[in-house]
Amino acid sequence: MRSNGSMCAPLETSSSRHSHALKSLAAIAVSTPCRRGQEICGQGRPAEAWYRLVSGAARRFVLRSDGRRQIVDLLLPGDFFGFALDAEFDYTVEAIVADTVVAAYQRKRAEDLADHDPQLARELREIAFEALARMQSQLLIIGRITALEKVGSFILEMSNRLSDREGDRVLLPVSRYDIADYLAVSVETVSRALTDLKHRGLIRLSGTRNVKIVNRGALEESDRIGQVAHF
Amino acid sequence: MRSNGSMCAPLETSSSRHSHALKSLAAIAVSTPCRRGQEICGQGRPAEAWYRLVSGAARRFVLRSDGRRQIVDLLLPGDFFGFALDAEFDYTVEAIVADTVVAAYQRKRAEDLADHDPQLARELREIAFEALARMQSQLLIIGRITALEKVGSFILEMSNRLSDREGDRVLLPVSRYDIADYLAVSVETVSRALTDLKHRGLIRLSGTRNVKIVNRGALEESDRIGQVAHF
DNA sequence: CGGGACTTTGAAACCCTTCAATGCCAGTGG
DNA sequence: CCACTGGCATTGAAGGGTTTCAAAGTCCCG
Numbered sequence: 369m370r371s372n373g374s375m376c377a378p379l380e381t382s383s384s385r386h387s388h389a390l391k392s393l394a395a396i397a398v399s400t401p402c403r404r405g406q407e408i409c410g411q412g413r414p415a416e417a418w419y420r421l422v423s424g425a426a427r428r429f430v431l432r433s434d435g436r437r438q439i440v441d442l443l444l445p446g447d448f449f450g451f452a453l454d455a456e457f458d459y460t461v462e463a464i465v466a467d468t469v470v471a472a473y474q475r476k477r478a479e480d481l482a483d484h485d486p487q488l489a490r491e492l493r494e495i496a497f498e499a500l501a502r503m504q505s506q507l508l509i510i511g512r513i514t515a516l517e518k519v520g521s522f523i524l525e526m527s528n529r530l531s532d533r534e535g536d537r538v539l540l541p542v543s544r545y546d547i548a549d550y551l552a553v554s555v556e557t558v559s560r561a562l563t564d565l566k567h568r569g570l571i572r573l574s575g576t577r578n579v580k581i582v583n584r585g586a587l588e589e590s591d592r593i594g595q596v597a598h599f
Numbered sequence: 600m601r602s603n604g605s606m607c608a609p610l611e612t613s614s615s616r617h618s619h620a621l622k623s624l625a626a627i628a629v630s631t632p633c634r635r636g637q638e639i640c641g642q643g644r645p646a647e648a649w650y651r652l653v654s655g656a657a658r659r660f661v662l663r664s665d666g667r668r669q670i671v672d673l674l675l676p677g678d679f680f681g682f683a684l685d686a687e688f689d690y691t692v693e694a695i696v697a698d699t700v701v702a703a704y705q706r707k708r709a710e711d712l713a714d715h716d717p718q719l720a721r722e723l724r725e726i727a728f729e730a731l732a733r734m735q736s737q738l739l740i741i742g743r744i745t746a747l748e749k750v751g752s753f754i755l756e757m758s759n760r761l762s763d764r765e766g767d768r769v770l771l772p773v774s775r776y777d778i779a780d781y782l783a784v785s786v787e788t789v790s791r792a793l794t795d796l797k798h799r800g801l802i803r804l805s806g807t808r809n810v811k812i813v814n815r816g817a818l819e820e821s822d823r824i825g826q827v828a829h830f
Numbered sequence: 831c832g833g834g835a836c837t838t839t840g841a842a843a844c845c846c847t848t849c850a851a852t853g854c855c856a857g858t859g860g
Numbered sequence: 861c862c863a864c865t866g867g868c869a870t871t872g873a874a875g876g877g878t879t880t881c882a883a884a885g886t887c888c889c890g
Contacts, residue, residue: 430735430739432739433820438738438739438742440735440738440739451728451731452728453725453728453729453732459735479721482717482720482721483717483720483721484717486713486714486715486720489713489714489717489720489724490710490713490714492724493713493720493723493724493727494684496724496727496728496731497682497683497684497727498684499731500682500727500730500731500734501684503731503734503735503738504661504671504690504734506738507669507671507734507737507738507741508661508663508669508671510738510741510742510783511669511741511783512783513783513845513878513879514845514846515845515846543867543868543869544868544869544870545867545868545869552741552742552743552744553846553847554846554847554848555868555869555870556846556847556848556869556870556871557845557846557847558869559869559870559871560846560870560871562870563870563871576854576868576869589664744846744847744877745877745878746877746878747877774835774836774837775836775837775838776835776836776837784878784879785878785879785880786836786837786838787837787838787839787878787879787880788877788878788879789837790837790838790839791838791839791878794838794839806887807836807837807886807887
């Protein structure tokens with residue numbers, strides 16, 4: 369849904385769109401600062417509110433019965449979340465970084481507002497479509513074959529979504545563990561892939577979170593980075 | 600979002616919910632029968648309509664630059680699709696089976712209807728949330744480790760979504776190739792996994808499309824089917 | 831009765847997971 | 861101030877699962 373165009377600049381964050389929705393919803397918004405790791409909404413809890421990430425970062429995930437954690441969405445400033453079909457959430461959302469602020473909108477009141485405000489209703493649909501686009505992007509990333517490709521496109525996706533990027537620098541808001549659970553690979557594989565990308569000269573690392581994209585073309589063009597011709 | 604409960608009977612198809620939306624939208628619906636393989640909406644084409652699958656089955660997919668096809672949604676009767684953030688679709692939808700019928704709703708007119716019909720607006724949101732739930736399910740399936748698990752949970756998902764199931768019989772509307780592109784594994788792996796599940800006595804195959812779930816418990820409980828204790 | 835698409839099976843190479851160990855860093859308490 | 865602890869990150873080695881290439885078998889439809 370979102371054209372993952374290469375050099376396009378989607379710097380128009382979700383915050384800048386939906387200006388009407390933000391204004392209308394502001395009346396019922398309840399903002400809360402969150403500690404690192406704090407649960408915002410939890411699997412099995414009644415789904416009585418929608419949320420918008422104001423600042424920081426958060427992970428939406430599902431715990432499997434074997435203890436593995438699958439992150440099904442990474443929330444960045446401007447992103448809405450907390451949608452549910454059933455009466456209860458079937459996922460958990462946790463703040464990732466310390467200075468995370470979340471705005472909560474009681475679902476019932478938000479729906480009532482939308483009933484009398486067609487423009488709000490339209491923008492809420494748009495917001496749902498954005499969530500769909502995020503999931504489709506993630507699906508396409510996870511669906512790649514090698515870990516090198518997965519990690520590579522993850523960095524590109526973060527670069528596209530993060531508004532606080534400057535040039536080709538990306539400040540990852542997540543740990544290697546989070547990346548691993550987002551990409552459905554092991555932590556070791558993520559670490560090795562990053563090292564590999566560094567050695568190939570596609571990225572540069574300053575510390576563990578600071579990534580500089582050196583060769584964006586190679587990162588996005590190569591659908592099979594590191595593939596060696598078979599004969 | 601959708602609790603993938605085990606023996607629960609989600610026989611309440613999308614068609615039975617959204618009764619109001621169906622009635623309101625009926626006024627602008629344009630139904631079309633599709634041949635097998637026929638394109639319903641295409642990547643790059645203007646996104647001017649929403650759709651609902653009336654009967655049959657369809658695949659929503661993205662073509663990668665290396666020629667690989669990633670199916671990002673499997674549409675079954677009652678499912679809505681065709682949502683887009685941009686002016687153009689960034690995916691393609693094709694009918695899979697011969698007797699596929701699709702209802703199209705011109706987007707502009709549908710939005711106008713929703714502007715004056717809060718109940719329709721609510722159900723359209725609900726419909727978007729259903730699409731989100733489908734994608735989350737797929738993400739969780741693709742995120743599994745072994746192909747055995749992926750194929751196993753795919754069968755369970757089909758069993759849950761297909762309304763025309765009887766008991767534990769599932770009639771797959773898709774080929775091995777489609778399953779492979781849905782699960783992001785190779786066709787050969789899908790074939791081997793099915794053979795494996797058969798040999799383990801978890802399923803039985805009558806022809807290639809007719810699956811009988813023999814041991815549902817083992818299929819859903821085992822998060823690591825075929826895992827062999829390491830010591 | 832042939833095509834042609836779909837399915838299955840085999841073998842080799844490759845990639846990822848798992849287990850294990852080390853290194854790094856910040857926060858904490860002695 | 862410094863050892864200590866725990867979380868995070870990196871690296872190595874072994875084993876296993878998946879992909880790829882290849883070939884044969886199956887089935888449907890013209």
